[in-house]
Amino acid sequence: MPSKTKATILQHHQQNRLLNTAMPPLAMRNPNDLSADDLLAPLDERVIEATVSALESGQTHYVDVPGIGPLREALAKFLNSSAGTSAQMSNVLVTAGVQESRFLSIHLISEQLGKIAIPSVVHPGVRKTLGIRPLETIEVDVDAATMLPTLTAIRAALSSGAKLIYLESPSRLTGATYSAEDVAAIAELIHEHDAAAIWDQGLAVWADSSPSLAAQQGMAERVAVIGEAWPGMGLTSWHIGYIAAPEPWIAPMQSQKQIMSICTSTASQYAALEASNLFEQTYPEIKKQLNNARQQLLDTAKLDVLQGGAVNILAIRSTADIERLQSAGYDVADGAEFGAPGVVRITITGDDTAQNIIEQLA
């Protein structure tokens, strides 16, 4: 006899619109896949060597829930130097990728603070993770040009009782970033409303300027920063990310991390640790290549794009362009999944991306 209990469970999940949000792939599925969240980057031999050496010397056991000490230190150092924050190792939690960072920060911080404000346009992983357990949320309107929440909308959300706001800068859809003045104004609003923020700055390394909210005065106690560990270093599919947050928030997130995965894979942690040493040398060149490719696309393919910033992505809004890309066989990320129907995102993955697209579209 079919199980009624199972039918009830299935119905419960099927009706969970948030949980069923579709997400773009994290990494490219094939050479024509421009929909991935992250670019395909080569993996430095030294990363392989260091990781294998750690594994061969017996780093194959459980490690500390928040991550291995040297990696937490390296992440704190990276954030402090690149984003101007003042994180210590005790503020850092290593995660099994940026989606785990979203899950932990959204659920555990809102549990302490209350209602959470979510941009109407945001990475679909945010909405998906909201489907795990009901949370009180409020939507924040975005600017039509950048798809970033406007200051007016942020003020409105905080005034209506949201104690926590989730923000991306750069936007995971357009790559647009908040200016220094905007970030200062957001800090002011958060302060004024005695609120807090989760700040996804995973793509910040790809923007020329992407000031961090956590670096603003008084924000170290109010902002959790999340992202992937060393983008562009070939670690996308290794699933390694971070959360840097005030210590009182780290404790509950760490407890939850223990419950849901005990710790992050040691191979990924040792790889990220080595990547941290190579990043400064490697990434300027990758960024330059991506920037060239992006510029070429803008100049030659004459795509109608939204205002961006991060060099690895472009958001396209002209129906004609979208059709051209799709009929040339490209997969693109559907903006509807982010909350922006009619827009698509392409990820620039290397210096030949532009060349290929231009040839295909010609």
Place this chain on the structure above:
Amino acid sequence: MSKQKKQGTNLLYQLIAEARSYPDTIILGRGDPDFDTPPHIVAAAKEAMVQNHGEFTPPEGIAPLREAIANRVKRINNIDVDPATEIVVTNGGQEALFLMVLAVLAKGDEMVVPEPNYNTYHDSMKFAGAVKVSVPTSADNDFYIDPAEVRKVITPKTRALLLVSPNNPTAGVISEPEMKEMIKIAEEHDLMILADDIYDLFVYDDFKHVSPASLPGGKERSLTLNALSKAYAMTGWRLGWIVGPADLMARVKELKAAVSGGTSIISQYAGLAALTGPEEPVQMMADTYKRRRRVVLDALDEMGIKYGVPQGGQFVFADISFTGMDSAELAQKILSEQHVLVYPGSAFDKSRAQYIRMTFLQPEEKLREGLEKMKETMSKLQVSR
């Protein structure tokens, strides 16, 4: 060290932290095999770093690994699964456990949990807002789960039955007739079954592991987890899985995507090598645990400590009630005096403060040394018996 009273997993982590502060601690607490991962698995990981590092990892896991898992659960657990639709790869058994709980239990739902049990079930249920309904088991009858007791606690809100066999921390194994009875109960009351097979390769004497999903009526209502952590000494790789009926697994896949997106590509290829490579290293480790189990049981007999015979698993759950001490206090005393770490039963279940859990995951020599040291403390306590 802070003497603040901690409970459950936090208590364990507090003890682990103190154990670390002594250079000579012998760890008979944590469920982490002393063996490092076999070299052929590390070699496969290296190969994957060169060949596959940038590959897309779908939330449910890469296809070749799911094929290998399907073969494994068929061969060892006698469960038929379609690798395309009935498997989700996870960050260790722990994430599998968390996802199974989220898949089946919503706020206010009840699950029947034989106690004591692995505390993460309790923690995960708490996150889901679900309610644990305990069925106590006892060392007196080797932690047998009495079907009559299970039936007694079922209410209209009961959604599921948890079956961890071999169990952690009791090391009890559910026999085939008992398992059939549990399925009958699940059918009678229309319950789902959450099955945890993580210790399925570790069964002793004449005991046999049986997965509920392999029995008639079991598969349709079961989610079954397993992981490579314990059997392949791969705790640091974080690789596990859930198998179950396609309709439910489609939901589990969404949950996995929402919680962590996917699983490390390198761990997945390492797992593939583990499941398709030589079995000798696993067998060697399993044989070693069998010998060490005898060493621990002999030492407990010498100390006059009662225990439920560990029918499976990698540990023994021993009754220390004669000491008159609370298990957390005793574990603390053994740790401070002897630098030997054992786990207090109260961390698994508040009502099990008269038990300690000891693993046999140390080289034999170290294990013997730890047991000798423990004897010193215990003999002083015995005087007062």
